[in-house]
Amino acid sequence: MTKPFRRPKKRGPAPQTDKRDQYLRLMAQGMSNSAACRELGINRRTGTRWRYGRKEVDRTGRERIYAPITEQPDDGAISPRFLSEDERIAIADMLRTGASLRAIARELQRSPATISREVRRNRDPSTGTYHPFRAQRRATVRRARSKEGKVRRDSELKTYIQLRLNQRWSPEQISQDLRTAFPDEPERHLAHETIYQAIYLTYRGGLERLPDTLRTGRQARRRRRRADQRATRFIDPGKLIHQRPADIDGRQVPGHWEGDLIVGQGNRSAIGTLVDRTTRYVMLLHLPGGRTAEHVRDALIDVFADLPRELARSLTWDQGSEMSRHDEFTAATGIPVYFCEPASPWQRGSNENTNGLLRQYFPKGTDLSSYTADQLDAVAAELNNRPRKILGWQTPTELFAKLVATVD
Known part of the structure; x- marks a missing residue:
């Protein structure tokens, strides 16, 4: 008789050794089971099983008893992922x-x-x-040594980092800022990975992670995956990106902008995004009436009308239907528009990155028409006042203000 096919059992997660050790230390300090579990971010039943052990009966009726966890003696054995003697x-x-x-x-x-x-x-x-x-x-x-991290042990440092996380600074920005804030205290100079671990491993770092603390919003770390590519909807390509002058690609001359839309719930609302390729300065387009080609054209004309000609040289966009009136925009402003190749968002890398930053303020599924022009200006100002690694840790506002003063 042929045995029925059974799928192999999936292996469960690796033992939470660090959390178990920390649980034992917390219990030894007199903390209750509920409080210890809350501190470590584990289910209360898990803590109860660790503390008192458990008994299970398998399918054959055989009884298995798992003893409570206890302090394990150090036998000198280490994981093979560490170098041996x-x-x-x-x-x-x-x-x-x-x-x-x-x-x-x-x-x-x-x-x-x-x-x-x-x-x-x-x-x-x-x-x-x-x-x-x-x-x-x-x-x-x-x-x-103790598994408790640097951030948790230093209350002043923890407060400093938490304040900037609440202002939506990235861990890398905070890491660089610590060198300026504590120039004579190298022990407080942390790598950005240390800050990430303090955020995701609460029992080590103790940092409070709100839903929008990090731009991704994810509750657990995961491997990076390639983003889905967008399909083009633009029929007439106009001037394609390979027709741009060579000085645009070098990012040495300001005034060359990249643009796109971020759309809201049901694709019924949108916000226009513009970023200067040289300074990474961000401007947002208020589109309360809709995101048709006419609305986008008029918003672009209005925003570029306030810029000196030296800071409004060109615009690069994807082949979305919202730019089907690009020729009318060019006729009104004298600014040429260049279009990316189909399904090539990487050709507007600065703008794609900016759109990712903006999703922290405008999550997917949000009705973007509910935001006022003043609110959009406030978000743009907050982004423009963040130090950027690509700019040598200067802010886009500082660089853009210098350029405006120069052309004035």
Whole structure:
């Protein structure tokens, strides 16, 4: 008799070792089960099972008993993803023979970055010699340290970071700003990844994560995936992007803008977005009457009428039907319009990035017609006053103001 086909069971998530250790510490401090679970972000029943153990009966009627979790002795075993003592000895031997870091990485089947970081951390500053046993002792000490992160231990630093998160600064912007705010305190200079971990691992970082703290709004980290490409709806391509003058591609001359629409609930409302390719300065188009070609044309004419000619040289858009009257816009303003190739949003990279930032203020599914022109100006001002890495941590407002003063 043929046995019925059964799908293989999916493996569950890896054991939450760090959370279990933290749970034990919180309980030892006298915290209640509910409070400890709330602190760690786990279900209260999970904490109860960890504390008292559990009993389960499988399909065959066999009873299985899982004991309560307890402090586990350190037997010296470490995860294979960390360098072992034997590997550190091999690194030292190969360095003495003159092997390169990449050759060592290939031999040990490790990332070159792992070997480079290991050698850099544990070289003798005076002689340049790598000491494997000293490196192993330091690694053992680091593993035994508290799992509580830097942000949680430093209340002043935590408050400083939380304030900027509430202002919708990105972790990378905050990381760079810490170097300016605490120039003589290198222990408070954090990598942006440390801030991300403090946000997503509440029991380590203690930062409050509101729904719109981060631009993505996601509750858990995940792998990046390629965004879906948009289909073009523009029939007459007009001047295509490869016809633009070469100085536009170099981003050295201001006044070349990229534009697009972000649409609201049911595609019934929209906001126009414009960003200068050189300064990343953002302007938003108020479209209360709709997003037809006539509405977009009139809004563009109005917004560019307030700019000096030197700061309104060209406009690059995708092939959306809202720009079907681009020739009328050009006739009224003298500003040429260039269109991206179909399904090529990356050709307007600055604008696509800006639209992503704006979704933190205008989530998908929102009725965008409910926003006033003043509210849009306030959002644009907040974006323009953020320091940008691409600008050497200056703000778009600072750079754009200098240009306006120059042409005036």
